[in-house]
Amino acid sequence: MEYPVWQIPYFGGGILVAVIAVVHVFVAHFAVGGGLFLVLTEMLGHRRASRGILDYVRGHTLFFLLLTMVFGSLTGVAIWFIIALTNPAATLTLIRTYTFGWATEWVFFLGEIVTLLVYHYTFDSMERRRHLLVGWLYFGFGWLSLFMINGIIGSMLTPGDWVATGNFWDGFFNPSFWPSLVFRSLLAFSIAGLFAFLTAMRIEDDDLRLTLTRFAAMWAAVPVVLMAPVAWWYFGALPEISQAMITGRNNEIAPFLRAFLTAGPVVVAASLLMAARMPRSLGSLVAVLLLTAGFVQIGSFEWIREAARRPWIIVGHTYSNAITVADVARVEAEGFLKVAKWVEHREITQENRLDAGREIFVKQCLACHSVGGPSNDILPLTAKFTVVGMDSQLNGQGKLNDYMPPFFGTEEERGALAAYIVETLHGGAAEVPLAAEAVRRSGGTVDVPPFDPKADEYVLLAWNNLGMHCISDSDPFWILLPPANDLYCQLVRRGETPELVTEGVKITYRADDAFMNPSGHVRFWAFAESLFGKRLEANVGVSGNGLSGEMHFDEKLGAFEAGLIPVAPYPDEGGYNPYPLFTVEAHDATTGELLARTRTVAPTSTEMGCRNCHGGAWRVAGVAGFTDETSADVLAVHDRISKTDLLATAQSGKPMLCQSCHPDPVLGAEGKPGLLNLPAALHGWHANYLTDRGAEACAYCHPNAEQGATRCLRGVHAERGLDCTNCHGTLEDHALSLLKREDERGAPGAKRLMRQLAPRAVAGVADVNARTPWLGEPDCLTCHVDFQPPENDDAFNVWTGDATGLYRMRRDDMGALMCAACHGSPHAEYPAVADSGYGENRDNIPSLQYVGNAGPIGSGGSCGLCHVGTDMTAGDSAHHPKGFR
Numbered sequence: 025m026e027y028p029v030w031q032i033p034y035f036g037g038g039i040l041v042a043v044i045a046v047v048h049v050f051v052a053h054f055a056v057g058g059g060l061f062l063v064l065t066e067m068l069g070h071r072r073a074s075r076g077i078l079d080y081v082r083g084h085t086l087f088f089l090l091l092t093m094v095f096g097s098l099t100g101v102a103i104w105f106i107i108a109l110t111n112p113a114a115t116l117t118l119i120r121t122y123t124f125g126w127a128t129e130w131v132f133f134l135g136e137i138v139t140l141l142v143y144h145y146t147f148d149s150m151e152r153r154r155h156l157l158v159g160w161l162y163f164g165f166g167w168l169s170l171f172m173i174n175g176i177i178g179s180m181l182t183p184g185d186w187v188a189t190g191n192f193w194d195g196f197f198n199p200s201f202w203p204s205l206v207f208r209s210l211l212a213f214s215i216a217g218l219f220a221f222l223t224a225m226r227i228e229d230d231d232l233r234l235t236l237t238r239f240a241a242m243w244a245a246v247p248v249v250l251m252a253p254v255a256w257w258y259f260g261a262l263p264e265i266s267q268a269m270i271t272g273r274n275n276e277i278a279p280f281l282r283a284f285l286t287a288g289p290v291v292v293a294a295s296l297l298m299a300a301r302m303p304r305s306l307g308s309l310v311a312v313l314l315l316t317a318g319f320v321q322i323g324s325f326e327w328i329r330e331a332a333r334r335p336w337i338i339v340g341h342t343y344s345n346a347i348t349v350a351d352v353a354r355v356e357a358e359g360f361l362k363v364a365k366w367v368e369h370r371e372i373t374q375e376n377r378l379d380a381g382r383e384i385f386v387k388q389c390l391a392c393h394s395v396g397g398p399s400n401d402i403l404p405l406t407a408k409f410t411v412v413g414m415d416s417q418l419n420g421q422g423k424l425n426d427y428m429p430p431f432f433g434t435e436e437e438r439g440a441l442a443a444y445i446v447e448t449l450h451g452g453a454a455e456v457p458l459a460a461e462a463v464r465r466s467g468g469t470v471d472v473p474p475f476d477p478k479a480d481e482y483v484l485l486a487w488n489n490l491g492m493h494c495i496s497d498s499d500p501f502w503i504l505l506p507p508a509n510d511l512y513c514q515l516v517r518r519g520e521t522p523e524l525v526t527e528g529v530k531i532t533y534r535a536d537d538a539f540m541n542p543s544g545h546v547r548f549w550a551f552a553e554s555l556f557g558k559r560l561e562a563n564v565g566v567s568g569n570g571l572s573g574e575m576h577f578d579e580k581l582g583a584f585e586a587g588l589i590p591v592a593p594y595p596d597e598g599g600y601n602p603y604p605l606f607t608v609e610a611h612d613a614t615t616g617e618l619l620a621r622t623r624t625v626a627p628t629s630t631e632m633g634c635r636n637c638h639g640g641a642w643r644v645a646g647v648a649g650f651t652d653e654t655s656a657d658v659l660a661v662h663d664r665i666s667k668t669d670l671l672a673t674a675q676s677g678k679p680m681l682c683q684s685c686h687p688d689p690v691l692g693a694e695g696k697p698g699l700l701n702l703p704a705a706l707h708g709w710h711a712n713y714l715t716d717r718g719a720e721a722c723a724y725c726h727p728n729a730e731q732g733a734t735r736c737l738r739g740v741h742a743e744r745g746l747d748c749t750n751c752h753g754t755l756e757d758h759a760l761s762l763l764k765r766e767d768e769r770g771a772p773g774a775k776r777l778m779r780q781l782a783p784r785a786v787a788g789v790a791d792v793n794a795r796t797p798w799l800g801e802p803d804c805l806t807c808h809v810d811f812q813p814p815e816n817d818d819a820f821n822v823w824t825g826d827a828t829g830l831y832r833m834r835r836d837d838m839g840a841l842m843c844a845a846c847h848g849s850p851h852a853e854y855p856a857v858a859d860s861g862y863g864e865n866r867d868n869i870p871s872l873q874y875v876g877n878a879g880p881i882g883s884g885g886s887c888g889l890c891h892v893g894t895d896m897t898a899g900d901s902a903h904h905p906k907g908f909r
Contacts, residue, residue, distance in 0.1 A: 036394030037110030057212030063159030217243025381444025408639025420713030491851025708777035
């Protein structure tokens with residue numbers, strides 16, 4: 025942020041640093057371990073009076089000098105060059121903090137240069153004791169260089185108290201200093217043995233070659249064995265977040281961890297093989313393979329150590345994109361473009377939005393990502409996102425998957441970066457939402473059954489128990505909810521004292537002809553047995569109900585009910601229609617005489633917004649439905665995050681019912697012990713990616729977008745300007761209310777999802793009232809106190825105690841009529857929107873039929889509908905107080 029960034033889009037800065045650093049570290053460790061190897065091997069030669077061993081040491085010294093002194097010095101300079109270009113801020117921090125340490129290390133390095141040159145050029149001319157002393161001095165200077173570098177580099181991973189104090193010694197003798205020093209020393213000794221194999225293979229004398237390869241085998245193998253307990257010591261010194269990265273939170277580490285754990289045993293086994301007598305040609309091949317295994321070992325170790333720092337370059341101080349903790353508050357308040365020094369655009373306009381997004385991308389993303397290159401290529405990682413999805417991903421970055429730094433900047437800057445990635449890097453056009461009138465199928469005027477208030481004896485009230493049933497037609501991969509809609513009705517015999525008819529009648533239902541064949545449009549029935557353990561006939565739901573049949577009386581509710589009807593929003597003529605209509609009829613059970621007839625909607629939608637973040641297009645009519653691409657990616661992401669194998673299982677023909685693992689009261693699913701219930705898991709996870717938004721956050725997933733093909737919230741509350749947040753709170757509030765209940769019951773994942781969420785409707789998390797999904801819902805009487813017109817429009821945080829308190833389950837004060845019978849379905853209360861786009865007054869058919877307008881049944885002085893010939897306006901209503909206003 026303080027310095028210009030070297031732009032290398034294809035490779036990215038990280039890969040160049042990694043390649044140069046691993047090569048240098050490999051050689052540098054050889055310089056340390058090889059120094060001890062030289063002097064001890066020379067001592068072996070003198071002890072055995074072996075001219076052959078001494079000649080080998082002299083030759084090995086020349087190889088050692090050229091590799092460590094010449095090539096090692098060049099790669100060391102290259103490291104300084106590349107880190108100064110790719111992350112100058114962190115480099116400068118290390119220089120300023122450890123100036124004395126660097127100066128000391130350079131003195132030791134100068135000592136290495138002098139003593140190694142003396143050691144080599146006086147090999148046969150200097151007196152033995154003095155020559156050995158020079159060798160010991162070289163090793164001492166080399167190991168002290170490692171000592172200094174280890175303290176400085178180790179502080180980037182485990183800075184300890186240095187973050188708070190800035191004290192040299194707090195940073196240098198950091199928590200991982202000693203285990204790291206011992207580990208690296210052992211690694212250096214092992215590498216010395218590996219290089220010794222290479223030069224020993226040049227010896228023609230079989231006995232001498234065998235003697236030296238066995239000596240080298242001890243050097244290569246023994247330190248690796250000793251490294252195992254030291255590695256555990258080292259791991260224990262790391263902070264908890266770094267341990268989590270190594271053990272699975274950062275998937276990028278996994279292959280390198282496997283490589284590291286494999287390379288060690290390979291080095292030991294192959295070293296023992298080298299100790300056996302073998303042909304020189306074969307030994308040379310094994311020596312090269314051993315050197316390769318050693319390179320893999322140290323390379324994977326360095327990669328793991330670097331990746332374990334994520335999202336930091338200096339843990340707790342500087343993020344990997346060079347933004348320091350001290351800068352964050354200012355960047356968040358003023359905006360990244362206003363604070364960063366080396367940018368062209370300070371303000372974002374419609375004209376420069378993509379250019380500004382490119383500048384943010386260069387400064388905040390290129391440090392770790394390449395564009396089309398070999399390291400963390402950002403193109404496949406972001407190919408699936410829409411602009412909305414990319415913006416959400418950036419919003420949640422660094423919260424749950426904390427191996428990436430958070431996005432730093434304003435919402436406007438975040439949107440510009442999202443647009444740049446989607447529209448420029450991927451060449452996609454901005455997604456323009458279709459106008460509502462273009463995507464909604466015009467159904468004309470809906471047929472309202474006749475009703476003669478003078479002649480008809482019965483009133484048949486029918487409704488759906490939810491304003492919209494959301495189903496996922498992702499059947500070959502997973503199912504959130506199957507095709508399953510619920511219809512209810514109550515039959516009233518009109519009179520001076522109306523009677524609720526519960527016996528002697530037969531209530532039937534039937535979908536309109538266009539919706540009688542859902543199995544022709546969704547693949548649920550092909551996988552029903554795998555999902556629900558039962559083979560279902562086509563167009564028969566999990567409860568045994570089909571698209572037509574008889575409703576059964578529910579004593580508990582005092583209403584007739586047909587549950588889990590497998591309706592889908594796809595008419596036979598094609599396209600999409602989320603408002604299938606059903607005809608409900610009441611017949612005399614004995615004579616079969618038609619007593620009453622009405623129609624009601626069974627709203628069902630597949631316009632769920634998973635594709636915003638999981639890729640793929642809409643499956644049906646360009647407005648709804650799950651493609652296999654979207655469905656598969658949902659499982660792939662779940663597998664990556666939760667270490668499951670759901671995608672492979674689905675691809676083998678066994679899709680997943682979400683509630684088979686996650687508890688969920690809506691299906692009565694107990695799930696697996698310890699897992700979050702499904703609504704808490706879904707809302708808790710996604711809330712971290714959709715913070716600081718209003719009802720639009722709900723519409724990204726639920727089918728309620730103003731310009732979408734469905735409308736979930738279309739009742740009287742929507743007509744008066746209320747939205748999802750008035751009752752359920754913002755997504756953060758909603759998620760916290762669910763997660764708190766899970767936390768109270770000890771579900772281990774709740775705290776992690778809650779950690780980054782702050783409520784917006786109340787002062788703090790402690791003020792959020794916990795609730796159980798589907799059972800603890802907003803209570804109508806929170807706003808409609810004593811059934812009066814509301815004085816406020818905020819129902820969040822007051823929940824029904826159990827299912828009996830739910831609006832869709834509640835009955836009037838007499839325990840007779842259900843509230844929804846007269847007021848309409850939840851989210852579609854009378855008067856619902858007049859034109860859904862699929863037929864005028866589709867939601868209001870019963871009220872139009874019996875009252876003549878779209879208001880609640882009994883409103884506007886229409887009590888005579890049921891109370892024939894009786895003036896009901898003189899007293900209070902028996903259904904609920906204030907019923908006659």
